[in-house]
Amino acid sequence: MSFFSRTYTFLSNHRTGLYLGVLFMVTAGGILSRQIQISENIAALLPDDHSEIRRAFFLLNRMPLSRKIVITLKAGPKTSTTKLLDASRELARNLGRPYFTRAVPGPDLSGKRSFFTWILDSLPNLITASDLKRIDASLTPEGIRQHLERVRQRVLSPSGIAEKALLRSDPLNLITYGLEKFAKANPIAGLRLSAKGFLSKDGKNALILADTPVEGTDFKAGKRLIEELKRQIALHVPPGIDTHFIGVHRYTTANAEVMKADVWRVIGLSTALLLLLFLLFLPHWRAAFVFLVPVFSLVVASAAVSLAFTEVSALTLGFGAVLLGISVDFGLHVYFAVRMGHQDPASTLDQIARPVVFSALTTLSAFGVLLFSNLPGQRQMAVFAMAGLVFALGTSLVVLPHLIKPSDRPAGRSFRWIRFPLPARRKAIVGAWTAALVLGLLGMRHLRFNGDLGAINRVPRAVLKAEEEVEKTWGAFRRAAMMVCQGSTLEKALERNDRLFARLQQETPVQDALSLAPVFPSQALQKVHRRLWRDYWTRGKGASRLVALRAEAASMGFSPQAFKPFFDRLRRQAAPVTLETFSAHGVAPLLESLLTKTEKGFSIATLVPDTPEVLKTFHRIQKRFPDLVLVSQSRFREIISSAISNDFKDFLIRATAATLLLAALLFRRLKPFVLALVPAASGTVTLLGGMAALGLEFNLFNVVAAILVMGLSIDYGIFMVFKLLHGERPHTERAIFVSGLTTLSGFAALACARHPALSSIGVTVVLGIGGAIPSALWVVPSLYHPPTKAGAHGSP
């Protein structure tokens, strides 16, 4: 007698206690699972070790531009620019705490004269040696004359009185060198500064950049933030102006809502399909107990995962549908065996326990591999699935036999048609299977790995449209890559940024990098610039240019006092450019878009095009800048793709090794061992080949799917080979077929999910199991039975 048959005999006299014990566990599990904190955090799908992926993702989320909420107000045909800017300011003014820390509709240039004066005052800090060469080249006698003619023309123009002070301070138009630097540091290409706000070049769009304390991955607060923003837009933006906004919260919320809806949709659909299958194939009231096995397993698995993790990914719960489909398999095998066993359930358990336990162990070992994943989401799935499977196995073998009575009458439909066909068709079956396998193997070569997390995100049309609008109007600043310098102090970060900028000027693909360096050099470099400036105007060529300026001005009718403010400024000691001076002159938003204060100091981003050429440049210069980090969507995709590919290979090897070991332990002979692997091999090849044929890409969710297929398919092989080895067991095909259908129903429900990640798992497992079931039912017997044993499986 086996352990399970002895347990059965013992518990036959303590059934009430047994049932109460199960009910207690399920009730406790239900109470625990109510405490689950569901998280839609995409970080669960990323490695939580100290890998480059993690660091890149962290930086990607910490960079100022990626954290901002970008709000665009678009003027209709009858809306003036003034009205548009008024609406923009009014909306920005009303975006306050707790959802917004600040909303900037534009730089505060109310004292624009002061802004220009500040740039002029700051020139000695910003003008480089090469700038001085350019300045000197423009100060030929003819150049000086042209400058003075421009001054004369502008002061005599209708608005000349407004410009007089500035022109007296800057007759040589040196301010253009400063403005050029500010243009180089402006990350939003489509922007033009208006005194009243950020405006698009066509004057039809206004921009608000809003900061929020709400984490981009916080679904609940993100949802409230979006609702508040919509409310404020409705209150403060008049008709005739369209408003759209974009930010990481929109993606998080959209994904989370779809996922949440999917969880219930998928579980509901798979439960309904499962019920339908039960009604079709197990039309007896006692079959309801089989149905309860996966339902109870789901509750216990949820409780287990809530105990193991503080937050549970919604994806893990979405996986519940899958668990429903898998965990019912053990119950089905027990049900068919006991019901059709024509003997005492204890004796039936002696026969069935070994293959059931081994099939559970193979599935558990496949999921066990996922416990070693670097992805928290995959580890959660492993705990969830393993807890559910262990509970399902226990209840199927320990509790279920007490609830099912053997019957003389065959239950449900005839299963004659699924039995092994006439041996005459053996060659045809093996031939077709071989051809399918070869095709699948050939197709696998075309399968592509895709690490783009965006590709497995559910992005609503409205969000996509808003993203397109933002890019069309303001440029692709949200897609730019960033080279990030870091420093424990601002000065150290600025110094590294200076060096990086100087290096990038020598690299063709990144010459036009958007950097803070031109407008905010380190204090050390500012000091160097000031010395160069002073030397040029007092001892260098600049001194003689000033003499020429005075002479030319006099000849053109300007008075000796005309440009006194200019000469006075040249003599003055320039105050350095600091964080405070940026704020004082209303241009802090420019600074904040590239500079971030972090826990470890400061990080400064330089925006570069996200292209392969820039990536190559990064690799080339990285040797000189060991702390430099490239934060790039395309590089992130590349790293993830590579990691998924490597992980998949690792998982495949480990899962294969574990299942092979278990199968070898069970059969201990080569032929049955190999035969038991046929469904697993067929399922995996069908999955991978099918995906390639359908043009689907292999993402990180398919890793789970592939392992699942392997674990489940080998179960079918084990049961089938057991049946072939141990003689007539009419319930085996029936159990394999129905359990295959229940598994398929779970995954078919998952395939119907709206979220690409969930549906991706569903589609791939349906492909794999779809290949494994026929190979278990028909290919394994074909390969096992010699042709001479014709008719051995001819009747039910």
Next chain:
Amino acid sequence: MKNIPAAWALVICLLSPAPGRAAGPPPSRHKVLEKIRLATAGIKTLSGNFMEEKRWVLFKAPVRIRGRFYYMKPHRLRWEQTTPEIEGFAVSKDQGIRWRKDPSRAVPFHMDSTPALKHFTDQVFAWIQGDFTRIRKRYRVTVAPNLPVSVTLTPLSEAEKAFLDRIVIVFSRNLKHVQTVHIHEKDGDATRIRFTGVQINGPVDPKLFP
């Protein structure tokens, strides 16, 4: 922009209609301004010549500028300098054109990209409509009702006070048009603008504006 009082004064002069000959005791400031407001209500077009004389520290000798202006209700203005250099601009609401030397090669611009000019034209249109309430937000307005009537604008904001002392607008004896505008700056720079040949509600070609 805050520092375009010359242009403002100019516009004030151009667009302030003559209040008519005064009789008896001098009317109060309010009554004079009200007369101006009522008179401006009927203005549909304005045109005329101007001569501007700048006595600025920038130049060794006074500089004289001559030209013509055109206005058409409600938001159109054209300003042409003919000497010493040809230069000017024309606006219709938010859209504008400007030129140097050759008006046929004017380039378009958006008023939001030229805040100084936008502010100038906004004030012009306020004056055309006799909107003294708006003007009083930025200037203290005093009226000398004795003939010739003059209106003095003194800036209220500290920023404007820093460079502008006052603007004095002098009307002709018959109060039918502005005769002269004096702009006095803090640094001693002074600008005087005289208007001649001002025509109210005369024909103005709409093609002069963008």
